[in-house]
Amino acid sequence: MKNSDVKMHVRGKSIFVDDILPPEGLLHAVLFTSPVSKGKIKRLDVARAKKAEDVAGVFTWKDVPGKNFIGHVVLDDQELFAVENLEYIGQPIAMVVASTKRAAVNACKLIKLEVEELEAVYDPREAYKKRMIHGKKRVLVNGDTEEGFKRCVHIAEGRADCGPQEHFYFETQRSLAIPMEDGAMKVCASVQSPGIFHRHIAEVIGVPMHKVELEIRRLGGGFGGKESTAVWVAASAVAAKILNRPVKMVLSRNEDIATTGKRHPVSFDYKIGLDSKGNILAYDVDLYQHAGACTDISLAVLERSFLHATGSYRIQSVRITAVSCRTNIPPNNAFRGFGVPQAAFGIESALLHAAEVMGVDVNLIKKKNLLRDGDSLPYGMRPEKINAITCWDELDKKCNFEERISAVDEYNRENVDTKRGIAIIPVCFGISFAQTALNQASALVNIYVDGSVSISAGAVEMGQGVNAKIALIAARVFSISTDKVRVDTTNTSRIPNASPTSASTGADLNGMAAKMACEEILKRLKIFVAKRINHDNPEDISINDETVYLKDIKTDYRWEQLIKDAHWDRTDLSCHGYYATPGLYLDREINKGRPFSYYSYGTSVTEVLVDCARGTYDIESIDVVHDVGTSISSAIDKGQVEGAIVQAVGWSTIEQIRYEKNGKVLTGVNAYKIPDIKLCPEKFNVYFLENSSNPFAVCNSKAVGEPPFIHGIGAYFAILHALRSIRKDKLVPSLPLTPEKVFMYIHEC
Amino acid sequence: MLRFVVNGRVVETDMHPGTILIDFIREVLNFTGTKEACREGECGACTILVGSLDANGGVSYKSCASCILPIGNVRNCHIVTIEGVNFEKNLNAVQQLIMDNSASQCGFCTPGIVLSLLGFCLNSKKFSYDDAIDSLDGNLCRCTGYASISNAAKGLSEVLREKNSDIEERVNVLVSSSVLPEYFLKIPEMLTDISSVPNGKISKDSVIVAGGTDLFVQKPEQLQEAKLFFISERKDLNYIRQDKTHILIGGAVTVEEFRNSEVVNKYFPAMKDDLLYHSSMILRNRATLAGNIVNASPIGDMTIILLALNALIVIECKRGGTRELALDKFYRGYKKIDLEKCEIIREIKIPIPKGNYYYNFEKVSNRKTLDIAAVNTALLMQVDKNGKIGDLRISAGGVAPVPLVVQNLAQFKGNVLDNNIIRKIVDVVTEQVTPIDDIRGSAKYKKLLLKELVAAHFKSFY
Ligand SMILES: Cc1cc2nc3c(=O)[nH]c(=O)nc-3n(C[C@H](O)[C@H](O)[C@H](O)COP(=O)(O)OP(=O)(O)OC[C@H]3O[C@@H](n4cnc5c(N)ncnc54)[C@H](O)[C@@H]3O)c2cc1C
């Protein structure tokens, strides 16, 4: 079973927000944003812009009909339009609406702004020193690290840094708002969070939520970047409300890169200690998260980094602190992995350092300390069936780690011009929103009298194939062809208060809700059939391949007829299913609990070849064993694994954002480079862990969107391995390891 | 009035010839299958095919980025969008392979990928897998990780390899193999019917547009109002040939045509691979050598190569007649060139090297392909029978305000090339460069890198 949208994609027939036939009277909105990283608005003059040709209106915070706030968690944390204080370049100040986008862009240039520029902060550690933080500093202590370090023979202490990453979803941020009767508003947008954005729209235009309908057909990619920041959706709705005309806002690529949030860079101070046998006895780590100007979703990301600070390893004593630092860049937000890749980078960096101190191959330490059944995590949770070592061993069997590592070492002994590097990365990724309340979903299943089935769920389709999975689950329950099932748009009028489609939980939660609704209708159908044929036990009735069976004997009663008759007999053919993941909690005072329902595991091995003279490299191969439970669709899951890994390879290697001294993003689309087809490894083998099952998610599957992302940091560590074989007299360079950094590491004295 | 065929239909328009093709396709014709994801030629989401009548009465198709392509550049052409390659019911062979390999997730990049692969089907000499991948070097995808796309490409090259690969028969073969819809057979006739002679005359205030791949990234808004003169209308400038002493390249020749030219590859076999590092297929199919030269970027790849080859340019003067000058005399300062308004580069001449010679090109960029170099350099060196250096030319980009030709290399003439001499050459080169910090890298990096790349030139021969 494949992603059902693909047939339309290849024909260019899929409708994205900007492909919707323009409604009569459509206007285009463009934002006028802050040119400074920190300052105060002294004077704002929009009079000339208002008078410009084709302009329908120019609006500021004063014009917002409802609340001027769109904070994700803390509402008043983020203004829709700046009132006085400017905190980052790209912060919305005003909006120009005109009959063409070009007219709006031109009119924007007529806005006059005077600001008093203030000193901005771009370094998270400096922000921390100045007490510019979001929320509170988190501290998790498990065991006694002081005591632990005393018993250590090898101790490594240092700093590690990983950089930001631009989402580069192909479809930039966009929204189309259409006023309806009675002050209502319909919004079609490219967003991942139906429930939260629904609320934001209602709040900014000042109407109750029942007057707002948010409709999401599909996204041209999301990756977390469309989960929390509501600026563009809210702004277009405000314009539509004031002007009572349809309004569209579509960001250009460079606007999107310059003004939207990124993956959070994190800076680590670590101290790790091992005994003489290589057991990790103590790990002490401080995380400084670079969050940007508003809280946005940063505290949730921070929590996930914090809870995953020990990666896939068992560590006797830990002390973890994590703080979200407020800096003057656009608020960073969710990005595939949600803080876990950063945490994995931190512990892997510390381990590499420890191995160098010990003088042993880092992979020996990794294997020795991998989580095993019975181990528990620093926040007190003891996962049921830990597949960390199983994945490691299975990949080892396929690739023979020892042989490959010694082949690399041998190659490096014999070659000067090129060097190889290899890295093995284990993955352990907790599934569920750490915010317990978000672990709920609902789905509406309708069967129509012709036998066709329509499903609406809270999940948003963004290429990850959640709709195909839901359709497949429904088709399985009813035992009908998937052609009979259509997953409709995500629409807040059909599914209220839906959680974001994120944390890899889309199929887990929504698939389960859909399954429950389907099962309920199936029950009703069986009762109807039993009544109709005067059979007393409905459980003897089953449907198989669109045909009714009685005690496993085929009848000639077909699905279409059954549905028609059931309706005529007044059977309810519509059902709302609701699922909430059981047993989750997290006590944030003591940082203990069971925040995750289960874990996703994997192991990968990445090999690279570095060209020493040029500082360039090729990713030669990536082999992966990943645990997807019992896959609902292996084609979809494989695509998720490959896509996540290559995205992470980009983060680890060439994806680099450069800023001007004043904080302005310099790397537009002509310089921010994501992986292309030639960067993709020549040998790329993805295997699923065999015989894996998972009682905690729908149909024994496991979530797959984010966890495989971690494998991709293997590119960084493999290149580093090659570099360390050349020289060790320098500090380890930060992530990403661009060709420039590689070159300078090798050639600069 | 501009006329062209879009998919199966003749379209006429009075819109400004600087109107961007993707806007015309999406907003005027409502073909929304063509996607825009960058508007700078960087992503390939907007890829379409442009077919033009060739000398034999057939149509030759090239994949192009429609987001930086003015409609004036496609006069009399066949424009093929994703809607124009759909069959009524089934999928075409490319679409089917993408489907079978799950090579599409969010789908935003997919129409562009289908069209680039069709460009491969239409142009590849032997339907090799490498050609299929090269055809996709300008099509990014943020979702799939490319493995599935490579598999689809592999499948395609395998399916096609069994077919007749005669280029003259290509469209027929693809139509009968369910790759292209049948109406493609009627296109040559349609194009002949609509063909109109362009009346564009160059005047003082015209902007000369060749491929437009620099211009329409730099100032698209202005150009939609300016007076434009399209080099594509100068059919007489589209040739590559040789005389006794030079390879002669017309002013309208594209980088991709140059890359595939037999004449060029006869003397510089490495060129075919070297130029894979120049932009991407969908840009090379439009970007011209002359445009690269006139754009005068200190880092232009084509320019750096031509400088090392000691190319000459022939310029058509305002009042008729031509003048000829060495390319290295053309550059006078940062983006300052010896070209007056109304002057056109009519021809580029590459001296045919004599005797035993070596040519090499080096480029390092953050991403290996489809990226602007941090530093690039090319070398041409004559070596006599005794291994002594004859003429030696080295060019270097990204290290000076102009594309640089290294001076003072004559001193090495007559020396036998050994490590010591190489070191001295490297020193002479590095003394002459003055790189700056910018988004492509720090000054220090560029200087050190150039040193290594110049040394690498010599390593590539031995
Ligand atoms: C995404 C992207 C990637 C790129 N990658 C590379 C790369 O890797 N390496 C590289 O070197 N370049 C690269 N470029 C730049 C560009 O593609 C090249 O410089 C190209 O060769 C320009 O040619 P053109 O025909 O498109 O020029 P145009 O944009 O049409 O013109 C450029 C200039 O030349 C003038 N001009 C053009 N033809 C003539 C003529 N015959 N006589 C007089 N004046 C003329 C024009 O008036 C204009 O001033 C890239 C561009 C993009 C958008």
Ligand code: FES
């Ligand atoms: S939109 Fe990206 S290349 Fe045209």
Ligand code: FES
């Ligand atoms: S499928 Fe989403 S960008 Fe390619």
